[in-house]
Amino acid sequence: MKNRYIVSIIIIIGVALSYYLNVTTETSPLKEISDQKNIDIVEHHRKQNIEQFKRSLSPEISESEFFEMIVDFAVDPHEILKAKKIPLEKVKKHIQQGSKEILTCLPNLCGAKRTKDGLLQEHATLAHQSLERYLEVLIANPNLEGHSLFNEDTFLTILAIPNSTIQSHTLTLLNQSILEGSIQVNQIVDKLVGEALPKLIGQLSNQEETKSQALDLASEVVKNADSYSIIILAQNLTQVNLSEVELTDLAKDTCHLKNTKGEERNYKMVSHLFNKKAQEMGETLNWLELCP
Amino acid sequence: MKLINILGLICLSTLNTAISADPYKITDEMSEEEQKEVRSLRYHDKFNSPWLTLNNNYKTSGPVFNYNDDSQTRYSNNLVTLMLQESHKVAVRYLEAGDHQAYYTFMIAGLAVPFHEGLYVQFRVRDNIGNPCQESINDGTKMKNANARVTFQEEILAGNNPMALPCSSFENQEVLKQVLAGGGDGSDLGVMQISTAYYQKNFFAKNLIYSTRQTLRFGLNYVLHRNYNKGFGEMLANFNKKEEYSCLKDEAGNLIPENLIKATWARYNGGQGANACRFTLRDEEGNYKDKRDRVFAANLRRTLELDQDDKPMGNQYFGMLLTPSPYLKNAIKEIVQNFKNGTNNRTHLNQIDQLSFPQK
Numbered sequence: 255m256k257n258r259y260i261v262s263i264i265i266i267i268g269v270a271l272s273y274y275l276n277v278t279t280e281t282s283p284l285k286e287i288s289d290q291k292n293i294d295i296v297e298h299h300r301k302q303n304i305e306q307f308k309r310s311l312s313p314e315i316s317e318s319e320f321f322e323m324i325v326d327f328a329v330d331p332h333e334i335l336k337a338k339k340i341p342l343e344k345v346k347k348h349i350q351q352g353s354k355e356i357l358t359c360l361p362n363l364c365g366a367k368r369t370k371d372g373l374l375q376e377h378a379t380l381a382h383q384s385l386e387r388y389l390e391v392l393i394a395n396p397n398l399e400g401h402s403l404f405n406e407d408t409f410l411t412i413l414a415i416p417n418s419t420i421q422s423h424t425l426t427l428l429n430q431s432i433l434e435g436s437i438q439v440n441q442i443v444d445k446l447v448g449e450a451l452p453k454l455i456g457q458l459s460n461q462e463e464t465k466s467q468a469l470d471l472a473s474e475v476v477k478n479a480d481s482y483s484i485i486i487l488a489q490n491l492t493q494v495n496l497s498e499v500e501l502t503d504l505a506k507d508t509c510h511l512k513n514t515k516g517e518e519r520n521y522k523m524v525s526h527l528f529n530k531k532a533q534e535m536g537e538t539l540n541w542l543e544l545c546p
Numbered sequence: 547m548k549l550i551n552i553l554g555l556i557c558l559s560t561l562n563t564a565i566s567a568d569p570y571k572i573t574d575e576m577s578e579e580e581q582k583e584v585r586s587l588r589y590h591d592k593f594n595s596p597w598l599t600l601n602n603n604y605k606t607s608g609p610v611f612n613y614n615d616d617s618q619t620r621y622s623n624n625l626v627t628l629m630l631q632e633s634h635k636v637a638v639r640y641l642e643a644g645d646h647q648a649y650y651t652f653m654i655a656g657l658a659v660p661f662h663e664g665l666y667v668q669f670r671v672r673d674n675i676g677n678p679c680q681e682s683i684n685d686g687t688k689m690k691n692a693n694a695r696v697t698f699q700e701e702i703l704a705g706n707n708p709m710a711l712p713c714s715s716f717e718n719q720e721v722l723k724q725v726l727a728g729g730g731d732g733s734d735l736g737v738m739q740i741s742t743a744y745y746q747k748n749f750f751a752k753n754l755i756y757s758t759r760q761t762l763r764f765g766l767n768y769v770l771h772r773n774y775n776k777g778f779g780e781m782l783a784n785f786n787k788k789e790e791y792s793c794l795k796d797e798a799g800n801l802i803p804e805n806l807i808k809a810t811w812a813r814y815n816g817g818q819g820a821n822a823c824r825f826t827l828r829d830e831e832g833n834y835k836d837k838r839d840r841v842f843a844a845n846l847r848r849t850l851e852l853d854q855d856d857k858p859m860g861n862q863y864f865g866m867l868l869t870p871s872p873y874l875k876n877a878i879k880e881i882v883q884n885f886k887n888g889t890n891n892r893t894h895l896n897q898i899d900q901l902s903f904p905q906k
Contacts, residue, residue, distance in 0.1 A: 305692065327747045328700055368817075369691045369743045371729055372838075376819040378774055380693065383747055418775065448775040482775070482783035516786035516799050519645045523783075526643035 306365030307380050315352045320345060324352075324387050325380065331390035342398060349388045350403055356381050357411055377417045385412070389423035400427045410441060418448030425453050433461050443471060449490060451475065451483065456493030469500060476507045481520040484508065488527035498537050501528070502544065509545035597670070598702070598727035598735065599679040601711045602719065608758025610723065611670040611866070622859075622868040625667075625737075625758070629660055630877065631900045632762040636771050641903055646890040648782055651803040653881045655778065655810055656766055658849040662811070662842050663765075664726050664737035665866040666859070668758040671723050678722055679713035683732040689742070694733035697742035701750040709755070725755065738765025744817075745769075769814055776818040778810040793823035803885065804846065811842050853882040873897060 304325050308316035315321055320340055323329045329337065335345065356364060364381035368374040392400030404412070412424050431437045432454070439458070446454060455475075458468035472494065475487050488508075496504070505528050511521035525541055532539045572581050600606065609624035633656025640648035660666055672678055682688035686698035702709045709725075716722055728734045733742045738761050740749050748768065754760040771778045785794040785801060794805050809822035815838060816824070825843065827835035834840035851857040859878070860867040870878075876894040884890055896902045 304696075326700075327751045328704075369694070369729075369733070369741060370731065371734070371741075372816050372820075373741055373744060374817045374819060375744050375774060376817060378744070378818075480784050480787065482780040485779070485783055486775075516795075519643075519648060520783055522645050523639070523643040526639075 304380065306367070307384075310359035310362070310364040310381070311352070311355045315348065315355055318348060320348050321352065324384050324391075327383075331387045332394040334391055335395055345391070345395075346398055346403060349392065349398070349400075353385060353388055353404070353412070354408065356385050357408070360415065377415070382415070382417050382420065385415075386417075386419050386423060389420065389427065393423060393426055401429075401431055406437065409437065413442045414445040416445075416447045418446075418450045421446055421448075421450035422453050425450060425457060429457055432457060433464055439467060439471065448486060452487045452490035452493055455487070456490070456495070459495040465495070468494065469504070472504055473507050476504060476524075477510065481511070481517060484511070485520065485523055485527070488524045488531075491527065491531040492534065496531075496535075498535065501532060501535065501537070502539065504528075505539055505541075506544050512545045596683070596726060596728040596730075596732060597678065597680070597724035598683050598710055598732060599713065599716060600669075600723045600725060601708055601715075602723070603707050604709045604756070606669055606723070606725075606756050606758075607760075608668055611667045613670075613672055618867065618869050619871060622870040623874060626868065626870045626874045626878070627898065628759050628762055629656060629666075630874075630881075630895075630898060632656070632759060632766050634901050635763070636767050638903065641890075646884065647801070647803060647888060650881060650885040650890075651782075651806055652771070652778060654803075654846075654849060654885050655770060655807045657852070657878065657881070658807060658842075658846045659765070659770060659811060659814065660737045660762065661849060661860070662845040663734075663739040664728075665861050666737065666868055667726055667866050668737040668761060669723060669725055671721050674716060674719055674722050677713075678724070679716050680732075681713045683727055684710050684713050686732070688731045689733045690731050691733055691743040693746070694729075694731075694741070694743040697746040697750050698733075701746060701753070702742075709753075736761040736765075738762060738769070740765060740769075765814075770810060773810075773813050774818040776813055778806065781806060781809055781822060791822060793826045804850075807846060808839065808843060811846075812839065815842075850882060850886070853879040853886075877901075 304316075307325070311321075319338065320334070323334050323338070324331075359365070360381060363374075363376060363379050366374065366376075366379035366381065389400070392398050392403065409424065409428060413421055415421070425432070428437055432439065439454070443451070443454070455468050455472050458464040458471065472487065476484050479487075491501075505525075508521070508524050508528070511517040511524060525539075529539055608628065609621045611618070611621055615621070630653070633653050637649045637652035637656070640646070640652065680688075686695055686703065689695045689698060725735055726737065726739070728739050729741070734740065735742060735750075735755050737758060740755070740761060742750060745764075749755070749764050754764055769777070773780075781791055781794060782801070785791040785806065786799050791809070794802055794809060796802055805825075808825040812822055812824045813820045821827075824836055825834070825839035827839075829835050834843070848857070852859060858867050859870070859875075873894060877898055880891055880894045890905065892903060892905050896905070
């Protein structure tokens with residue numbers, strides 16, 4: 255009789271163990287979810303996502319309602335202030351402080367890590383995207399006076415981040431300061447990447463007082479920058495206000511590509527893009543004359 | 547007490563049978579037909595894990611792979627056309643500039659990357675037999691990365707008509723539509739395996755995953771070609787000047803197009819900061835240091851064999867084989883041969899909608 259009891263107990267333990275190993279472990283994520291059924295799951299994951307980012311920020315920033323909307327990409331940054339009636343002064347103070355904290359943690363990517371498969375967009379982390387969204391809020395709300403929200407050093411630090419979206423947004427904010435010369439072009443030009451440099455040249459070309467600066471800068475790019483930067487400028491010539499003579503002069507500055515070994519394909523691409531610009535202007539470029 | 551014993555024994559025996567039965571096992575006793583069936587089960591089920599089952603009311607756009615179709619020609623034609631059109635849209639700038647080597651290099655990348663990333667499939671339908679809906683994929687709990695989980699919760703599960711639902715919602719559905727969800731934990735979606743961890747704002751928040759064309763467009767243009775100014779375009783322009791691109795040129799300083807494709811994919815896989823020449827690194831035994839580069843190199847090699855009639859397009863093991871109509875096969879052959887021979891023949895390519903380009 256005693257043996258039967260022992261056998262029964264062993265069987266029951268066996269059944270329980272088999273069940274545990276084969277079923278419970280397989281469905282453990284589900285179990286976790288059902289345990290959390292009273293928690294807002296979206297909120298839970300959101301907190302996990304920005305937890306590492308938040309650790310790089312002060313509670314004053316990371317626990318604010320405004321910050322929650324900044325890291326919620328479902329909220330259009332143009333609509334944030336319309337959706338919530340947050341006093342403007344409070345928003346200004348938040349963006350000032352939040353941006354500075356992001357700038358401080360960016361060298362360590364503000365907690366961003368490689369994904370399991372090794373992916374890391376090191377200049378497009380959550381912190382970068384949050385900074386982009388701060389800038390978008392400022393652009394969408396001129397009454398926040400975004401151009402005067404930071405001192406020159408801070409703006410220069412932001413412009414030194416190699417992310418063309420952040421740089422382009424900052425240039426939009428600083429348009430007037432750049433045109434008036436309070437931000438020196440030579441302080442920023444070397445830092446700009448991708449489309450940000452053509453954007454700056456475009457901005458400068460639209461005002462008589464700064465047009466020659468734009469032309470000098472464009473000429474400097476096509477003469478000395480790396481080939482990809484020349485191509486990006488050529489791709490974005492639409493933004494640059496040029497006369498026929500100015501376009502022709504700029505085209506001549508690209509001739510060095512024709513005669514440099516290994517640059518033939520870049521010369522082809524650049525001349526093709528210049529031709530497109532010329533076509534838009536109703537002009538034709540004669541490359542045999544320009545670059546004999 | 548006797549009854550409990552008997553019940554216990556029955557339970558244990560049933561469980562043990564379930565544990566020990568290996569549905570994939572092929573034995574000598576099996577007939578050839580049975581062995582074939584098991585092999586078929588293998589590739590269907592092995593490819594089961596990385597699929598996200600879609601809400602029946604969620605609208606998708608683009609070809610849907612169906613194992614039950616005797617002919618895959620319609621699927622193949624649709625997908626190949628989309629791939630060629632979207633690659634051409636990105637690469638045509640090179641053709642316009644007279645650089646057909648760059649054009650065909652990108653066109654090859656446009657064939658190799660969707661194959662490597664997504665086995666030429668974004669959406670599929672399959673019978674709801676054998677639990678093809680995986681709970682931990684469909685509720686996002688399998689995802690390791692916190693960014694990915696948030697994207698999943700906010701863009702895939704949220705809204706009035708969410709893209710995915712819990713598996714229990716599909717119990718009475720005979721056929722399931724699924725989207726490829728790889729990355730080991732379901733965090734990379736679609737034929738280009740777009741990462742939910744990194745592209746929430748620019749891709750998933752815009753719901754571009756609903757469309758195979760949009761997914762190809764985003765993957766080929768935004769990630770593969772541009773990649774934050776560190777993709778194909780930048781490497782092609784600067785390969786002969788930057789030390790970090792030394793693997794992209796031969797001793798004479800000429801571009802090695804195959805290596806440009808490998809480098810472009812290395813950054814597609816690892817992000818803008820990834821070592822473009824990662825694929826040249828070897829361990830002490832001479833093997834690829836990163837096995838992902840080995841697999842991509844093999845898939846690129848297979849892509850470059852598509853000008854041979856006996857080489858299938860796709861992966862036989864997973865049953866993801868493409869059988870496009872002859873006019874498309876000829877167009878693909880033309881791409882491969884132009885790439886290999888440095889030519890620019892477009893007899894077949896120009897017959898495809900949106901690919902027409904005057905032959906110079």
